[in-house]
Every structure is written in C-alpha cells, then in structure tokens.
Amino acid sequence: MKLELRKRESISRRAAIVVPLASFGVSLLFGAILLIVSGANPLQTYAAMAGGAFGSVNGLTEVLVKSIPLILTGLGVALAFRMRFWNIGAEGQLTMGAVAAAGVALFWSQGMPAWTILPLSLLAGCIAGAVWAGVPAILKAFLNVDETLTTLMLNYVAVLYSEHLYYVAWRAPNYNSGTERIPEFAWLPRIAGRAHAGIFIGLAIAVLLWAVFRYTRWGFELKIIGANPTAARYLGISIARNIVVTLLVSGAISGLAGAGEVLGLTRRLQQGISVGYGYTAIIIAWMAQLNPLGVVLVAFLMAALAVGGDQIQMRMRLPASVGVVLQGMLLIPMLAGSIFREYSLHVSRARNQESRIENREDTDRQEDDAVDGEAAETGGANGSSRSRGTGGAAGTLRSGGTEGSAGSLRSGGTGGSA
Amino acid sequence: MKKRVLAVVALALVMSMALTACGTGAKESEGPFKVALVYIGPPGDLGWTYEHDRGRKAVEAEFGDDVETTYIESVEEGPDAARVIRQYAQEGYDMIFATSFGYMDPMFEVAEEFPDVIFEHCSGYKTLDNMGTYFGRIYQPRYLAGLVAGSMTEVNNIGYVAAFPIPEVIRGINAFTLGVRDANPEATVTVVWTNTWYDPVKEREAAIALLDAGVDIVTQHQDTTEPQKAAQERGALSIGYDSDMRAFVGDTVLTSPMWNWETYYIDTIRQAMDGKWETHQYWGGLSDGVVKLAEFSPKVPQDVRDLVADAQKAIIDDDDIFCGPINAQDGSVLVAEGACMDDAGKLSMMVFVEGVVGTIPAQ
C-alpha cells in the first residue's frame, strides 16, 4: 500500500475553506497530546489561552500591540516572497528601522521643529530598513549572491549593532541597557492600552499592497517573476531592477515596524524591541499565502497565540518551554495543511511506479536543452532541476498563482525516493 | 476615566473566564496572599534565576497555605515584560517581583497603574510608593573570591568572562581584582565581554578563549555554569557565581560568590502581609546574608580559608572594600588614601581598577 499526493486539477473552493479548518483541528489535537503528556488539561489550557488573548480589553489591546510589528514585517516579507526573493532579513530590517528611528528622535530633536521629528523618525526607519534589504538585493541582482545568506547574516549585524548602541554607545546614564527615553513629541500616539497608531499604518499598507498586487503593472510583473522568472526575462521584464525596487520597499516596510515599536511602544531603543518578529513574519507571510489582507489576519492570530501563550505559564503553571513547543505544535499542521490545498491524497494498493512517472516529462523532450523539463500537468517550470531521474521528491517552495493560491508548499516530483 | 471602566470590565471578564475555565472557584478576598515572580531565565539555569526560585520555594515552605506563589520564566526585557507584569496585576496578585534590571521601566509603568499592588524590582533604582527595589552587594563576596583566586593562581593571571559593560558588572570585576591583588600583587585579571546574560555557548567560548590565552582560573558574571565546566575540562580552576556552582560542576570550583534571597523574600513578604510594607531601596551585603561566599572546595588550603575568614569579618564589621588607596587602570587615583567610595559612586562605576587587563567599550 502506498500513499500518494496528486496535484489537484484546480484549486477547489471547498478545499480552501475545509483545509485550514481541518488543519486547525489537527493542530489543537496535536497540542492536546503535548499538554496531556505535560500533565495539563488541554481544554482548560485552551480556554485559558483564549481568555488571555480575547477575554479582556487588556488582552485584546495587547494582541493589537503584538500584531503591529507582525503585520508590517509580514507584509514586507510577503512582498519580497511574491517575486521569490527569499528575504529572511526582516528581523534585521526591523532592528535597523528601530535604530534609525530612535537615533533621529533622540539626537535630532534639538534644532528641528518638534512636529517634524515623528515623521522624520518614521522616514528614517523606512530608509534604514530599505538600505538593509537593498544591500542583499543589489548583491543578488548584479552578482547573483544568494539572498538567503546575505539577509540572514545582516540580521546578526543589525541585532549586534543595536545591542552595541543600547548597551554602550547610546546607553542612558544610570541604565544597565537602553537609551534615554525619546522626547514626547516624537511618540507615536497610542489608541487603546499600549496599542499605538502603527496599527493604522499596517492596515493602510496592507490595503495598498493588495491594490498594488492586483491593479498595477508592478504587481503584475512581480507575479510573473515569482511564477516564472525565465518567462519574465523573455517578456522583457527586468528582474534585476524589480529585485532592487521591491526589496527597497520590502525593507522599508519592515523598517517601519521597528520604528513603530520604538516610537509607539518602548519609546527608547532597548532590548526586546524584536522578539523574533522578523522570523515569525516568514511564517505569517507563508500562511497568508502572500496575500496582504491574509497577512493582517494571520498576524493577528499569531499575536493572539503569543499573548494567550502567557497563560500556559501564568495560569497552567507549565514551564516556558512547553509554551514554545505548544506554539510550534499548533503551527506545524497549519503549515503542512497548505499542501492539501493543491494536492489531494490518494491511497493505492499496488507499488505503483506509473503514477510517479506521469508527472514527469517525456524524457525525449529532455534531449533538447531548450526544454526545461517539466510537463504541463506539473505546472509551470521555474528553475526546476532537470536531473530528476532518480525520482527523489524535490521539495520546492512555490509561490505565485492567483490571490487564492499564491504560495504553498509544493513538491516538485511526487513519489518517494528510489 | 473611561479607561478605568474598561479595565474593570476587562478584569471582570478575565475573572469570569477563569471561573468557567478552571471551575476551581478562585476565592478572591479571603484567599492566600498571592505572589508572582517574573524571571529573566529558566529556574534551571543553576545561576541567577535558580537562586531567586530557591527564594520563592523558601517562601512557600515558610508560609504554607497562607501564601500562593507563581512565576513566569524567560520573559524578554522590554515590551513583553510590561504585558506580563500587567497581566499579573490584573489577575489580582498582591505582590509582584521582577528579577532583572530591564524590567524596571515596564514595572514602573504598571505600578503607576495599580497602586494597590506591591511591586518589587531587583537591581534597579526607580521607586514609587508601591514599588521598591532590592539588590545585594555581591561585590563583597566577589572581593573574597578574589582573595582565593589571587592566592591560588600559579601563572598570576585570572580570566573573567564579563557580561555587559555596565556599572554592576564593572563593580564586580573591580572588587574581584582588588581581592586578587590584596592576596597577590603580581596577579592580573583578564576580561572578555560576551554581551550576554544567559548564552551558554557564547560564555563557554569566551572561557575557552581566556584559557587559550593562558589563565589558570576562570570566573564570570553570567547565569550559566559553562565557563566553570570549560575550565574543568581544561584542568583549570574556577570561581562560580550566582549559586554554589561547585554542587553542579565539582571541586574545581573553588568557591562562589552567591545570592541568597530566602531571608529577604520571606521578610519583605511578611511585611506586606502584615501591612507594614513601605517602599525601600534595599542593598544588602554580607552582614544581611543576602549575598555570601559559598563553601570552599577541598582544594582551598587552610591559610587561604583563614585569609578569607578575616577579610569577611572585617567587611561585616563595616569595613568597605572600595576604600583608598585605589588606583584606576590607567594609574590615576580612583579613591584617595583614607577615603571610601560612596554608594552613588559604586552604582555608577565605569572605570577599571589597576590590575585589570582589558577595556571597557567606549561610550
């Protein structure tokens, strides 16, 4: 007997609804197993988590607080991922945004009209984030340097640099760490509890990006590049220019997230500005299938998971590690579930090689260098490896597609390894 | 005003959630005195947080059913801490302890909002009528440990894995170095910075770097036992910190300047329960027992033990260690002969004393 994934003939509307719900159910079940093993009552735990996140105004505003940086970095990441630029540097871009915004707010406030400081600080955050993403973009566009490495490395540079600033160079006297508080006129106004106006910026950018993706030439070109870079080149679309422009915007949005945290929440540059938002953003962008409006929704849920997760320790008296593992357990089925939107599971009895072959190109076509062998039924071929003779499943992260189907985990060739 | 109303509604909501969810029927008015602690690391760090948690357990043992304690571990300094502290305040905890410097502002912010809850912040300096601070003069046992190290180094070079270039850490390095030099004027203390409080890998690497550079005793200011283990693996000696690390590593740990919060926690909670709590800035030393030197390893010879015992007696008899003459690292006079540094000076100390090899990153 053999399990086999088959590509769906079309993206079914039903699957689009049923799959996430089923995934969520499986998530809760997985989590429940962990909780039982840890000696906690799953129902109580889930109720406590829901209560922590949604059961009070304070909880809700805290969810908003957390969702602001997640929305912004999620949007920044989703934008870059649209064209399959694997920007995993949102963390660094956020951090540099925070550094720049704090720098401007702290040190430019003399000699400048007070009202200019807030917009200038936000702008500085954007620029710093853009620069931080722009460097890997330029390296990729003109020297083809792998962006996953450069963006990741720059994260460390940014985080360590910011530590240097708040522990050493900009440290306020009498403080172990952290800068002076930024002047009040540079604060981003708060709207409820600690939730600040950054939420409006996030929502506005989400709507804007949604429109860009749908209604602009730029968005159209991004989608083509993301779905098939070879075709983009052939269609006269400059990939290099798009990489640079897109990443500047992507970085700017993440930089804004950092600026928002400093100007709206901590009001000083200090430790804990980012608790891995830039990395969570990757999960968010992915789960939202790179849809900007989806990012808002998923970011909100992730924020709720984090805020509600406090209760695992506070009320359920479980160690912090259980909370972290639980969050992971809840996420994995959700992520894995996305594969079932595009593939359906089939169970067959025979050891069936045939099914595996069918997804494969008639190899005779491989004889020609021109044919970048992927059969029509496996979907567009982009950067596909042609050496598939061993039948190993080549997992590729795919995005592209319409709003409904952009981004999901796809395996290049089905079937197990030989 | 509106905010207050919302908060009350929120509180009611949370409580009803708690009631329905847990079904335990939490008794709000006549229940035990509820205490929460916010930890920077896990209690299993065998160092800083371990000692605070030992204090918490002592409280539970002392008061039994009259006090209910809880804690949340590994809370990032910064925005997340404010959320957690507020959550405890909202859930009706009577007293909240926050055990890292970075929790100061978040706690201050929440304390302003909840005047009926008592807040205690460890190692900071901001106070309110309902927020006090507490810390210990760990530099005193550090000086004693320095005496041990200075007496026992064979290469006259001791390694110090330092956390962050802040007064608290610099004070510790200086006190330790004064001890080393009092026992052995030839010896120096080499400092490397990790910029971490709790990063076992980095701290181990830093210790190895020092051992490679030729030191034969290692000590540190972070919350892990990794430098001690690294030293042991290299056949070198070490001085612990935070807790009695000899218990976790072995006899190569000669001794440890350690925290001992049991008495403080029991006392301050008792005051709060009795309604006698008042805001304070507590900075206790060896005389209070809030800091102490752990028991010696069998490797420490009797003459060294005697030296330490004499010095400890002198400190308890109010003879501070930061008394002149003390030269700064560059040879200039830091504390003149006959003078002693006041607490303000100690709390803002940003220069090394003579005998330290290393630099404080420029500000």
Add this chain to the structure above:
Amino acid sequence: MTARITQPTVSPPVLQMRSITKRFPGVLANDRVDLDLYAGEVLALLGENGAGKSTLMNILAGLYRPDAGEILIQGRPAEIHAPRDAAAFGIGMVHQNFMLVPTMTVAQNIVLGIADLAFVPDLGAIETRIRELSDRYGLKVDPRAYIWQLGVGEQQRVEILKLIYRGADIVILDEPTAVLTPQEAQDLGRILAVMQAEGKSIVFITHKMAEVIAFSDRVCVLRQGRVVATKRTADTNPRELARLMVGREVLFRLDKRPAQPGDPVLTLEAVHANNDKGLPALRDVSLQARQGEILGIAGVAGNGQQELAEVVTGLRPIKRGKLLINQRDLTHCTSLEAIHAGVSHIPADRVGMGSVGDMPVADNIVMKAYRMPPLARQGVLNRRRILDFARALIDVFQIATPTPQTHVKFLSGGNIQKTILAREIDACTDLLVAVYPSRGLDVGATEAVRRRLLEQRDEGRAVLLVSEDLDELRTVADRIAVLYEGRVMGVVNAEEADVETLGLMMAGASDPVIGDAAADPGTEGGRTQ
C-alpha cells in the same frame, strides 16, 4: 577509428526487448519496439528528438515501466521495476544530466547508493579498486578528487566508472557526446573500445551521424516511436541513415502563395555567441530575413538554433558580430528593446519560458500588451480592458479554455501554444521568431500554427522559423538555412530543398550541390564551404 571486433552473432543476445510499447498522455512514445543487444557490441540508437530513444532506454534502466512488451536478459524474462532492479541485471545508464554529488569525492560518489556497502566503508580498498578499474579501462580519474573540481568529460568518466564498479555489463549512454568537446569525444571512443574488448555491451543514444559511423557496430533507427531499421554500421552510410531518421512523408500541404520579399528586417553579420555553458554556440553566422518571407532554420537540436533565436530576441549576448533590425543596430539590446523594436518570439519551451502556468490565460495573453494604454495607464492596470482584450484574442485564436481566468497550466499543449501565439502575433510588428512552434502538437494545432506563420508573412512581416521538422520547413519556409555546430552550412530555396541533402547538411556534411543559394541575399557575407 578503432579496430572493430566482428560480432559472433551465433551467441544469443544478452538483451532482448520485445514489442515494447509506452504511452504518455497524448503521445505514443514507443510503439512495439524490438531491440536486441549482443555481448561485446556497441549499438547506436539513432533518431530525432521525440523519436522515443530516451524513453526506451529509461524503460530498460527501470525509470519507466512499459505499457506492453517484455524484456529478456540472457534469454530469461526480466522484471525491471526500478533502477535497482536494472542494476541487479547488470544494466546501468549514464544520463545526460550526471547524477553526482558535487561536494563528495569520486570514490564516495561511486559507492554511494550501493545497498550492501559496509556501515563504515573501507575507502582505502575502494580507492584501490577504482584505480585498478580506471587503469584497465583508460578512465583516468583521481578517486580522491571532488566532483566539483572535475570537468564535464571527467564527470562522465566517473559515471561510467560507477557503472563498471557496480558490475554493469550493459551500459547505456544517453547522448554522451552532447556535452563533450571533440577531444573528449575521441577519448570516449577509445574508452568504448576498451569496454567492448572487456565484453561489455553498450547502447549509445545519439542523433549525430558521425558518431554512429565512428563508434558503433550496429545501428537501430527510431522514428516516431517505431523502429524503422536496424543495420550493421558497415552496411550503411550517413545518407541512408539521415533519410531513415528524418523520414520523408509529407503530412499535408498548405495553401502557400509565392513570397513577395521586401526590405530586410533581420540582418545578422558574422555573429558569434556562446551557449549557457560558455562554449561557442554560434560561429560566424550571417543571415538575413526580409519582409514578407519566412526564413527557415534547419538543424539537429543543439547545433545553435536555440542560441540563434535568443540572440535575435535580445536574450543572449552577442560576442562578436552585428545584429540589425530594420537597419537599426541592436547588437547589444535587451529583450525589452527587442520587443520594442517589433520582435516577437515564440520560444521553444512553451511551458518553461513562453507562458506562466500559475497565472490565468487572460494574464498570459496580455503579458506584452500590458505595458501600454489602453490596458495600463500610469502603471495602473485596467482589469476590465485586459479581460476584453484577452477575450477577443481567445476568440480569434480559438483557444479552448474554460474561462479566461483558468490557469494556463490546466490547458493542453496546443492551447498553451495558441495562447503564446495570440500574445506574440498581436504584439508583432516586424519580426516573428518561432522556435519549434509545432513540436508536440497534434495535426490540427500544427496546421493552425503554420497558417498563422504564413499569415504573418503575407502581411509583410519577416518570420524566422526554427524547426527540426524538414517537412515543416519545406512547406512553410521560403528559404532554409542549415545550422551545424553553430555554423551556417548553407541556405537553400525551400522548393529546391531535398530532404536527403538537408539531412546530410544537418549531419555536418558540407554540401557541394547547393550553389544556387549563394545568389540569395541570405548568404551574403556568409560561409564558404
């Protein structure tokens, strides 16, 4: 070249494939194919692209399973379900794309995947054995070298060594010389001779006549999935093989009016360009295509046609020489500049390059027009107009799609091609470059494509038609240029073109017969043979 060993055909064949049939969706790749292989012989498997050579060998290697037919090894039926079954029968295949791990050494690669390898392999002994084998077969490689350090020729030797090491008696080489330099190809010939002398049987897949003659004892010609002939190499000649390989059946005739050529649209002057591997792909190519004419490009795949099309459309840099479109120098143009100059391109790879499978048909149709009003203004797309525009073209080009929003990947090959045609022809103002436009299409779709090309010609555009189907070229093109190893072997008028002559030119024979084309503008400044 090397001394031939006469085949003692008295012994039974080591391998027999009987009536092998293999279908892929829409294609009959192998149709009742019979094949015998004897011990110690080199058998060439000759055929055009798509003739079914690789499919047949992949069946033998266990990658595919035949729909019908049987395989006998040493006279006994053999069930080959997976590559490891094939290996157990002593069958090994060197694929076109080598299956080596670049970060591992030669020795590690060779033993990689051996089932009964010790948990901790004795690499020393393995290396000794590899050295022994490589001496015996003249396969010079250092067992300790890392794959990434090796050239293509050396990597191929590692692949062959891997098979020998594992005791393969039947070695299949899939177009082994495609990636080799002429010198390396000669080395390979020597290696084959040694292997043959050691009693191994070799099948090598090719479509190059010279190699068949040089390396093989027998040759089996496949066309459209069928065996059309099996001959002793000594009993045949390139001319006959070319005819067998290409075939001479004419599918159908198109209503084609005489061309009325006007001014030159495309002019290539002594163009040199490299392929993706950095090797010369076009050498000194001079061609001209005029308004109202179709210039056909013939040649066996991999002789520079692809690169020629890419050079003309701005996708591949020109190393030397000149490219003019309408007398404007576009030698160093980008693909966007080529598009703006009125060049349209129907690429060979319609899935990988010509279309975006994960996007709707409508979007694919406007992928060139979207830049201009009325579809876009100030960078903002007018979605309604785009849909109208696409609907109109879907209608005109009779693209069978459920809706304009259906993703292209769900269409059949013919309809994907029509989608590309719609976009490219709509955008075309001066030059249409069509590369293998009818490949893999059924008769109806093929006809539609060809008619569109003629239509473009009759409307006064220049068409560059790259095809490997000589019938197509003879029916559709007005003049035919033959490319071999990146050189223009000659340009002939389509009516006068003779399949056998073309076939010979495609196989690299300089052709003395064709002199009249010299009078044609297409060869001016061109090659002398």
